[in-house]
Amino acid sequence: MTRVALDADRDREAIEEILLDRSMASLYDVAYLYGKLHTLNAVRAYYVPASERHIEHMTHESRQDYYDQEVGLISVLVDLTGDEPSFGTATETDGGTGDTMFVAESLDREKMLRVGFSRQPSRTSGHNMSIAHDASEKDASKCPGYLEKMFSSWAQSDPVVDVADEHPDGWVLEQLATIGDDNDLIDQLVDAEEFVQNTFGDEFSGVVSLKLRLPETDGYVYPGEVDVVNEATRQRWIAKQMREYSEAKDSTGESRGLVTGEDGEVFGMSDSPLQRYQGKMAEAFPNLDPDESWRNRPLTLDATFAVLSGTLLLENFVQILGEDTTAYYVPYVPNPTVEQAVALYELAMDAADNSGAAVSVVEDAATNPINPLYDDLQIHYVASYTPGNKRKFIEEEPCVDPKRIRAIQEEQTEVLRGSLLTPDQSGGPPLYPSPPYGRLADNGDEDQGSKYLRPENNTVVITGVLTGGYFQSTFRHQSTDEDKDDHGTTDIRAEATSTSLASDGHIDPDWLLKQYVPRLISEQRNAFEEGNELPESLLTRQYVQMQALARAGILGNASSDDPRTIPISEETMTQTTDFSDRDDRLEQFIDSHPALAEDEERRAAFLLGALVGRVAAYQSRKGISRTVIRQHSIDAMTRRRFTATLSKVLEKNAHYSDNSESAGMLMNDRYIERLNDIVHRRPPEEWSLSTDDLRMHYGLGLTYGKNDTTLEDEDLDEEAANEAQAAK
Numbered sequence: 001m002t003r004v005a006l007d008a009d010r011d012r013e014a015i016e017e018i019l020l021d022r023s024m025a026s027l028y029d030v031a032y033l034y035g036k037l038h039t040l041n042a043v044r045a046y047y048v049p050a051s052e053r054h055i056e057h058m059t060h061e062s063r064q065d066y067y068d069q070e071v072g073l074i075s076v077l078v079d080l081t082g083d084e085p086s087f088g089t090a091t092e093t094d095g096g097t098g099d100t101m102f103v104a105e106s107l108d109r110e111k112m113l114r115v116g117f118s119r120q121p122s123r124t125s126g127h128n129m130s131i132a133h134d135a136s137e138k139d140a141s142k143c144p145g146y147l148e149k150m151f152s153s154w155a156q157s158d159p160v161v162d163v164a165d166e167h168p169d170g171w172v173l174e175q176l177a178t179i180g181d182d183n184d185l186i187d188q189l190v191d192a193e194e195f196v197q198n199t200f201g202d203e204f205s206g207v208v209s210l211k212l213r214l215p216e217t218d219g220y221v222y223p224g225e226v227d228v229v230n231e232a233t234r235q236r237w238i239a240k241q242m243r244e245y246s247e248a249k250d251s252t253g254e255s256r257g258l259v260t261g262e263d264g265e266v267f268g269m270s271d272s273p274l275q276r277y278q279g280k281m282a283e284a285f286p287n288l289d290p291d292e293s294w295r296n297r298p299l300t301l302d303a304t305f306a307v308l309s310g311t312l313l314l315e316n317f318v319q320i321l322g323e324d325t326t327a328y329y330v331p332y333v334p335n336p337t338v339e340q341a342v343a344l345y346e347l348a349m350d351a352a353d354n355s356g357a358a359v360s361v362v363e364d365a366a367t368n369p370i371n372p373l374y375d376d377l378q379i380h381y382v383a384s385y386t387p388g389n390k391r392k393f394i395e396e397e398p399c400v401d402p403k404r405i406r407a408i409q410e411e412q413t414e415v416l417r418g419s420l421l422t423p424d425q426s427g428g429p430p431l432y433p434s435p436p437y438g439r440l441a442d443n444g445d446e447d448q449g450s451k452y453l454r455p456e457n458n459t460v461v462i463t464g465v466l467t468g469g470y471f472q473s474t475f476r477h478q479s480t481d482e483d484k485d486d487h488g489t490t491d492i493r494a495e496a497t498s499t500s501l502a503s504d505g506h507i508d509p510d511w512l513l514k515q516y517v518p519r520l521i522s523e524q525r526n527a528f529e530e531g532n533e534l535p536e537s538l539l540t541r542q543y544v545q546m547q548a549l550a551r552a553g554i555l556g557n558a559s560s561d562d563p564r565t566i567p568i569s570e571e572t573m574t575q576t577t578d579f580s581d582r583d584d585r586l587e588q589f590i591d592s593h594p595a596l597a598e599d600e601e602r603r604a605a606f607l608l609g610a611l612v613g614r615v616a617a618y619q620s621r622k623g624i625s626r627t628v629i630r631q632h633s634i635d636a637m638t639r640r641r642f643t644a645t646l647s648k649v650l651e652k653n654a655h656y657s658d659n660s661e662s663a664g665m666l667m668n669d670r671y672i673e674r675l676n677d678i679v680h681r682r683p684p685e686e687w688s689l690s691t692d693d694l695r696m697h698y699g700l701g702l703t704y705g706k707n708d709t710t711l712e713d714e715d716l717d718e719e720a721a722n723e724a725q726a727a728k
Contacts, residue, residue: 002061002109004346005045006037008339014040015338020259023334027273027314027380027398030332032259032303035310037345046110054230056305057237059119060112061352062312063134063207071199072107072206073115076147076189077220078176079213085175087188088213093220101188102195107207115209116224118233120241121275121312129241130233131155131176131223132209139203140196144189146208151180159235169228172214242267242304248290257300259307267304268293273311274328274382275391316351317358321468322478324387325491329358329400329466330380331365333373343372359466366402367459377402381501383494394491395498397505402462404503404552408470409461412548416455420568420592421544431579431589433707434540450541461548465500468493474542476518499554506557507549509564513692516542520699521635533616533629539703542696563594582708583670586610589704595697601689602697604678605637608646609701610708611671615653617706618667628652629706634699638691642684646675671705 006015018036020029039056042048048055066072077088090096090103105111118130128134131154135146154160155176164170164177179185196204211220212229223229243252251268258266268290299307319327331347333340343365350361365373379400385392415421420431451460452473464470471493478492492515499505520542523535547567549555556565569592579585590596596603616627632645650672657667666672 002041002349002352003045004041004342004349006041006342006345007044008342011040011044011342012338015341019336019338019341024332026258027330028259028297028299028303028307030330030380031273031307031310031314033310033332033336033341034313034345034348035306035308037341038309038313038348039306041345042113046113048110048113049225050113050116050230051227054116054224054227054234055113056309057118057129057234058113058116058224059309059312060109060117061316062119062121063112063117064352066107066112066134066206067109069206070106071104073105073111073209074143074192074196074199074204074206075103075105075209075211075222076192077101077103077213078179078210080172080175081213081215085179085182085185087185088220092213093211100191100195102192103211104195104199111222112207114222114224115207116222116226116230116233117207117209118237120308121315129236131229132207134205134207136205137203138205140193140200143192143196143204143208147189147192147210148180148186150208150210151176151186154236156180157236159239160232163228163232163235167228167231169226172212172226172228173232237305237308238301241308242301248293251291251293253292253294253298255294255298257303258298259303260300262300264300266294266298266300268295268297268299272297273307273314273330274384313348313352316348316354317362318351318356319358319467320356321383321491321493324385325494326356326384326386327466327468327494327497328380328382328384329362330382331362331373332378332380333376334378336376337372339372340376347373359463362466363459363463366405367462374402379501381498383491383498385491395494397498397501399503400501401503404501404554405462405465407552408465408500408548408554409459411551412452412461412544413455413458414551415544415547416453420547421540428578429585431585431592432543432704433585433709434703435536435707450537452541453537453544465497468497470545471496471515474519474538474545475515477522500549505554507555509556509562510690510692512546512549512555513690513696516546517634517692517695517699520695521633524634524699528630528633533627534613534702534706536703536706539699543700543703563598566594568592568594582710586670586708599689600678600681601684601687602693604642604675604684605689605694605697606701606704607671607675607678608642608649609698609703610705611653611668611675611701612645612649613702613705614668614671614708615649615656615705616702617709618656629702634695634702637695637698639684639687639689639694642694643679646679 008015015037018033018040020033024030024033035056038061039052042055042058042060043052077090077093079086079088087101089099089101091099093103096103115132116130117132117134119128119133121127131150133146135142155173160173161177164173167173200206209223211222212226213220214226243250248268252265254264255266256263314328314330317328317330319329321327331344333344336344347361347365351358354361362379365371365377366379368374379402381395381397381400382393383395385394421434422430450473451457452464452470454460461470464473475492475496496507496515499507520535520538523538524533527533527535546555546564550565550567556562579588590603596606612628612632616629619627628649632649637645653667653672657665
């Protein structure tokens with residue numbers, strides 16, 4: 001990772017010159033800031049005898065993998081001190097041995113800058129702008145050809161020839177071009193194959209370059225230490241990637257710069273932050289004349305180089321979501337201070353070293369109140385689907401406010417810690433009876449349940465929301481059918497993430513249930529196969545998530561009167577639950593949930609599930625393997641089948657009541673009375689409740705009923721207690 005050498009106090013004046021005098025308005029502004037900071041940091045961190053204007057187009061972060069190699073650089077020695085150019089020998093260099101004209105060295109960031117390495121992100125032909133270029137996983141036999149191109153394709157290109165004609169030291173470039181026409185010298189480059197073979201083996205990856213001996217130098221120097229060579233690299237950038245590119249012959253014009261606001265010559269630029277408008281990208285402007293691209297995104301020369309440099313850093317803020325799905329989380333501050341600018345650059349360097357796990361880098365800035373970015377941080381979020389080399393942007397939210405993400409985390413924690421799910425201080429049971437599944441910090445089974453049900457982790461939801469894992473833990477499994485036209489472009493995790501991050505985003509409750517219910521059905525089928533009958537952890541996770549989203553104001557919108565978007569009361573969440581028996585608890589549970597209290601159809605679905613769960617608990621105690629939960633699974637529940645299911649379960653409940661000595665009366669009458677009141681008023685076949693809504697609340701009821709044990713049997717022996725719990 002690049003050493004962060006910027007100091008807010010020492011470099012205050014230089015950084016203030018970089019900062020825009022207005023709020024950031026686009027990714028171009030963000031990339032510009034990162035690029036300027038990157039150049040300034042390189043100047044501060046390394047001793048490189050090159051001007052700042054040339055360092056800004058050097059891309060020492062683009063091939064970090066070479067820094068881990070024992071050998072990352074192969075150079076041919078070029079002596080320009082005589083009347084004619086010639087090749088030198090390794091013995092003339094520090095540490096060099098033998099009469100070979102090649103040297104092999106390790107690479108680090110400072111040396112890469114001295115080499116003057118500069119390349120565009122694309123791997124297409126001609127992506128190297130500098131005379132030094134990289135070759136990845138190539139046969140040793142290819143090396144002579146790469147070396148020969150330095151003296152022909154590069155040194156003899158029009159931009160380099162133009163610099164040679166105008167620069168005081170243009171003769172250096174002319175001499176390099178002369179080598180390209182000298183067959184005797186070029187033929188000597190064939191020895192590079194054996195040298196590379198002995199150094200790397202059959203295959204090599206690294207930078208191919210040269211070292212120059214000039215009349216005024218003491219020994220050999222790297223090309224990035226020679227001003228005229230750096231200027232030639234700069235002009236190649238201007239000609240090949242800014243003025244001419246793709247189908248554009250001249251993508252420049254006279255206008256006001258998009259970033260700087262300065263008037264003058266502007267460039268359309270082939271690359272853009274996150275490769276938004278490249279020809280192969282789905283977002284390429286239709287019917288746009290490439291020669292007129294400067295009209296849409298005009299950048300001055302200075303801004304263009306800064307954006308090009310910064311774009312490489314933005315690409316590091318990537319989070320791998322799936323095989324072909326990624327997300328970018330680019331942090332910025334609309335009006336950064338000097339201290340915040342330095343903090344942003346530190347994040348960029350951390351991301352560069354974190355290889356596809358940007359969320360962990362951004363997380364501290366979003367969650368740590370002492371971080372200088374905490375109060376003002378914004379995130380530009382983009383989710384992309386990239387099969388092969390075609391990137392499609394499927395979701396985007398340019399102004400993510402971490403306060404919104406923190407709100408989801410805080411509300412989820414409140415739900416998990418409140419009396420709804422947690423025993424009160426006196427040991428009284430929670431209002432919602434369900435297994436803890438890791439919710440308790442003490443004696444909780446760490447291998448059971450989900451991390452999203454553990455309130456002691458203060459950042460897990462924030463990380464989950466950003467990565468999509470929060471919704472992946474509760475949503476239906478994404479289709480992997482590559483034959484579908486929309487494969488990869490309708491990622492439901494990315495859709496929910498984008499909506500949650502947007503300042504005005506709201507998740508429709510019906511859409512949410514469409515994601516929940518298929519997952520419930522799938523998990524229950526898996527549970528059946530494994531000898532269980534109910535995915536209680538998943539049901540609890542979905543229930544808690546829905547409550548957290550409602551409390552955070554994300555479920556539904558402000559004008560919605562849908563009771564599902566109204567969270568349970570604060571009184572229920574914060575005060576000690578006070579119920580004398582299970583009938584009282586059921587009454588309080590329903591009354592505290594507007595979705596149940598205000599909609600009797602939804603309430604009936606919940607009550608039927610609770611009744612089925614309670615009867616199944618009795619059956620399990622009696623050793624009956626085919627319980628009513630297996631007979632009346634979540635996917636079998638519809639309005640049409642509701643009455644028949646209720647009739648069958650009531651019949652079993654009456655039978656077990658007659659046979660149970662502990663019951664002494666009709667079991668589970670607290671559910672039955674409430675159910676009968678609703679069903680007798682209007683038959684289920686006439687209800688308007690959607691199937692997903694019906695199944696979701698039926699499943700919630702299953703979990704409630706299965707765990708709705710007695711409150712006062714602690715003093716009974718185990719066998720009697722189990723019988724009483726099942727009967728009541």
